[in-house]
Amino acid sequence: MVTTQQPYRELGLADDEYARILDILGRAPTAAELAVYSVMWSEHCSYKSSKVHLRYFGETTTEAMRQRMLAGIGNNAGVVEVGEGWAVTFKIESHNHPSYVEPYQGAATGVGGIVRDILAMGARPIAVTDSLRFGPAGAPDTARVLPGVVAGIGGYGNCLGLPNIGGEIAFDPSYAGNPLVNALCVGVLRVRDLQLARASGAGNKIVLFGARTGRDGIGGVSVLASESFTANSGDPGVGRRKLPSVQVGDPFAEKVLIECCLELYDAGLVVGIQDLGGAGLACATSELASAGDGGMQVNLDAVPLRASGMAPAEILCSESQERMCAVVRPSDVDRFMAVCAKWEVTATVIGEVTNGDRLVIRYRGDTVVDAPPRSMADEGPVYHRPVRRPASQDTLQAATPDRLARPATLDDVRDTVLRMAASPGLCSRAWVTDQYDRYVRGATVLAQPGDAGVVRIDDTIQRGVAVATDCNARYCALDPYAGTQLALAEAYRNVSVTGATPVAVTNCLNFGAPTDPGVMWQFAQAVRGLADGCAQLGIPVTGGNVSFYNQTGDTAILPTPVVGVLGVIDDVRRRIPTGLGSLGDEIWLLGDTRDEFGGSEWAHEVHGHLGGRPPAVDLAREQALGEILAAAARDNLVSAAHDLSDGGLAQALVEACLLSHHGAQITLPADLDPFVALFSESSSRTLLGVSGAHAPRVAQLCSAHGVPVARLGQVHAEPTLHIVPLAPLTLSELRTAWESTLPALFDTP
Template identity: 75%
Template sequence: MTTTEHLIDTVEHATATPDNAQPYRELGLKDDEYQRIRDILGRRPTDAELAMYSVMWSEHCSYKSSKIHLAYFGRTTTDEMRAKMLAGIGENAGVVDIGDGWAVTFKVESHNHPSYVEPYQGAATGVGGIVRDIMAMGARPIAVVDPLRFGPADAPDTRRVLHGVVAGVGGYGNCLGLPNIGGELVFDASYAGNPLLNAGCIGALRVEDLHLAHASGTGNKVILFGARTGLDGIGGVSVLASDTFSGDEGGSGRKKLPSVQVGDPFTEKVLIECCLELYREGIVVGIQDLGGAGLSCATSELASAGDGGMHVWLDRVPLRAKGMTPAEVLSSESQERMMAVVKPSDVDAFMRVCKKWDVIATEIGEVTDGDRLVITWHDQVVVDVPPRTVAHEGPVYHRPIERPADQDALQANGPESLPRPTTAEDLRALLLRMISSPNLASKRWVTEQYDRYVRGNTVLAQPSDSGMVRVDEQTNRGVALATDCNGRFCKLDPYQGAQLALAEAYRNVASTGATPLAVTDCLNFGSPEDPAVMWQFEQAIKGLADGCAQLGIPVTGGNVSFYNQTGSTAILPTPVVGVLGVIDDVTRRIPTGFGTEPGETLLLLGDTRDEFGGSEWAHVEHGHLGGRPPQVDLERERLLAEVLVAGSRDGMLSAAHDLSDGGLAQAIVESCLIGETGARIILPEGVDPFVQLFSESAGRVVVAVPRSEELRFTEMCTARELPWVRIGVVDKESTELEFQGVATYSLDELRTAWEGTLPALFD
């Protein structure tokens, strides 16, 4: 249909032409879904209605394959855990009370497929979208993070995608003036042709300033404000994230190639300040950002979450393209747009604030006393639907679930038979190869493209175990955030792998002195139409939910990203877990680098076992994946966190670094190079030095303790039955790292190996 008055597909026209063919399959709807829409409406949908249902019933927006599994989070969340949340699953972002009248909102979301099609804009708009989710809760965004995953580091297409993604993340975040305080950078062949761009944001607000997305109050006005609506992003993330890539493993083909949204960070920066002033003026009843599915999402979600209906005059929407149809206006995912519900008496004040910030604002609708979402185009009704059927009552699939046929064989093929280094010379060479491998090498080449300290409240940033920002400049109260996931562990055992991701993020937060408080997630998997993928998904959710219940910290929300595969090759199951922690005084945070105190003693907390299934050693040295992942003991993780937080609070620790990928050797090298100090490491006698150096057993942290505090700290560990062993001493005067009986390295030699890999690959 064109936009001329006589050819608009109105509700009246749809009723009179029930047999008109419609391209519902091309829009991603299945036969039974299209029939259900007809049953709901009692007629065929108009073009505009079909567009709304197609984007809102997409996998990305409706969670139709994951809803029944996500409900497990609710069943495992206790009242005590719920009490920590001011807003949880189902809202734009989770919100938790951090004390002193402050609340923090945080979330991680995916923008995976757009970041492969157009890396710069895909990544940039991924950052912009998650920032608006935070804004919609009434908060000021204060920091971002970016968990990233790419194909093999030496693959030509990885260079294309990584350069664009990193530039997009940095370009948008830097222009917004938001510090990038953490994330991940992982390379694996399974992500070739299907990289993962997971973007996270933290926002701070006073408890009483919390805003939610609902359209309440008959007669209240609906105002669209921000950028104009264009053709960019039509069928964008909502469709892109609901289908798989086709073609070979390199991703040379595409089944669909819709537009990727185009971002303007300077417009968003002004929009942030405009929103914050609107909140301060108290003139917003409800608010919703426009991200995936655009106006289709914002109008239907606001209406369905309110206490009435809504009437929208779609032709009032400010456009930046000529000849757009109602369906295109509703489906556009143009960025930097928000929608607010405002009392009639506050509209003038609302418009004055928007004019002050030079933000376009247009009254496009009002809340009605009915139960319908009615949208008109030049006085003709083009949408007349029950809003809940669009936003919240889409299809719910009980997808087939089947444990992979090769799972037993995969777990039986452990790394025990792989050749191990047996001499000191072998171990010396292995350490250098390990620390210079792409997954373990310094990420400085990436993070130096981000502004990590803008706004002046960054306390810790990568390469620290977790990022940390000050929230209150008067009291120094702050929060820490870490994101983690080892996809190889999840491939071997998705239940345990999800718990290991939770444990590592929890441990990383505690290693900086913050108390873990709440969780967000970004669940990245292959096609839900594959029963083996759904088994991985179900197991990962159960593992994460059970783990959070055991630790007593709630999942406040998150994101599901399916169809992450190229042809029949799915990515490693990658349930990224973000843990937020709170610290009452950021001046007592624990740094990662050794050497802040002279003559520090190094202690290893936790148990080391011969655990190499899914390890970085097996991956780097042998290209092997098989066996069982490391054991996870969440009670030990809780105890370890309590000891670390107590050590921070009481001034007993001068540095801490968790042990994960690469084991003890990696942690020691990083802490020495970050602190620019030498050290002498004494490995316990009678134990295989290879296991001591490279095992990836969970629940371990290496800490630096001032001499004056060693006895007090070790007595606390002993009293709490936390295993510890003295493994060495920091030598600030030395320029060498010595593993006694194994090898000695100059710091220059280690730094060249650790920092040289990514520049050599990507400069």
């Protein structure tokens, strides 16, 4: 039994974890060591509760799936080869808790952190997107959190010069005290320029560069990221106590840091590099040393500070933003410093790679850390948390939506189209996305409200990448395994409808407390669903992020495993636009429509109902759709496409009309009830705009892939969406319904 006065519990370490530290060191840790272990062994840095489950991703990734992969899970971000000597890296990461405490800075530094992860791979960041979840749209606190988060994402990303090309937003009461802010960044690099976070070569120098180190964000990792908010966190006292832990971002400093890093890479001056994010210098030095072939010696006196009187533990754990740590050959240090001076970036040699296997950190003549770096970075605790399917799951699945009252008349169905278009879950996101620069860099070929963002990789080639993130958390609540596969399927489809071919997957797994066996069951199911789905689709998970403790009191958020899919298109000029197509084009619906309303937007919006089973998963069908769309794009056979998801066919038609500024004449399939045809959320479906001339070839493609086609109608010259047998809807009434909701909720009077 451990007896000690050291405040390890306050730092979030358990008794047995503390005992292990004593065992590793053979003595009591110094204050600095205790702080470093506490942040490195936090859930956020060590993945101690998720590790045993995440292994399944590796176990299900075959050699064939690894072919394009240059770096995978465990690196700052996954990297895939995309041809012509180019590679793409992408990753999504959460910044949920800080964004609740201080929405603007929390979201802003979330963008800043993921961009540095991408930069640390040797890549130029080229685009960002974000996946957001908030409490009910009309709730007073949402009016505080949402505008702040959006302004923070825009304020940081716009100032970095990165186009924001996609993203998604959903509202649900479970996020009221725990919004989700997941930021994704895409970067490109020449394959030969790949950088890895590794400190090798004894005598090489450790250079800290970028912003000075201050008191901001100390304890951010162990306190903010790994402790759920109490039920009364609306109490301003709680907010005040946590406020100092939120980091403050300076996007200008990061923009300069990006250009500085890229110039350093170009000049070949970097042996290894790591960004400073959660757990700051403690994490960067121990991870660099752990991944390298020796030890490391660091002198904290050399670290440029912005506050006086900082203790060594504070310098090590500060989460001051916009910092990087590089390993540099001694002969290159002068040139390295000259590049930093050009960009007016502060750079300081703070240590060197040593022989041996210790991380030794000194401060004012004292040794404050002397420990094996692997024990901090790689050999942290691993927990086999209890996993138990909650009994309530059966009740939830038994409460099917079959008994919910459906629209009684065709006029009611027509009204439902308008009501759904205006619902917070489905309405236009322009109020949000118009606050983001989608044009900067001049490479954006498709952006929101398109199904996926598409950017050209470089001016010298026509190759592009497409990226989409998705997650319907209601489906995941009903069945986390199937729900996660549906998220994968939707992101895959959103990439496919642009004509790109999906090649890699990333994820941000947002869940409640891992100490709750029911939450761990959701988590384990989600991981298995995603991994099995990826194996079936033949595309690897290249990286990801886990965010636990997303709950208010004992109530967890809906399980929200956000899935990001990256695709490649050989020639961006052949991308398929989102919409209806041109006047006179035929409108086709590909896929099967069944009576599936479990977890649907209609059940949620009209009845506040969540129960039953989510729509059936058919990944083989997704793959077939993807092949049809890729072939159609290559041969310029379709003029537009739009995937069907939340809100079903009705919403897809409304959006396609409004995005194309065209009306349509539609006749619903005779064998389906109009309500089911319009609002069912059966998966694996897409709309196509097909010109008459190409119709036979597209039909042939679909039949060769075994995908059923319904030729629904045509793009017509009338400014109406006329869905027979419903009375026509005018585009102006649809536009008013679709576009008015968010401005009415969030515009300041």
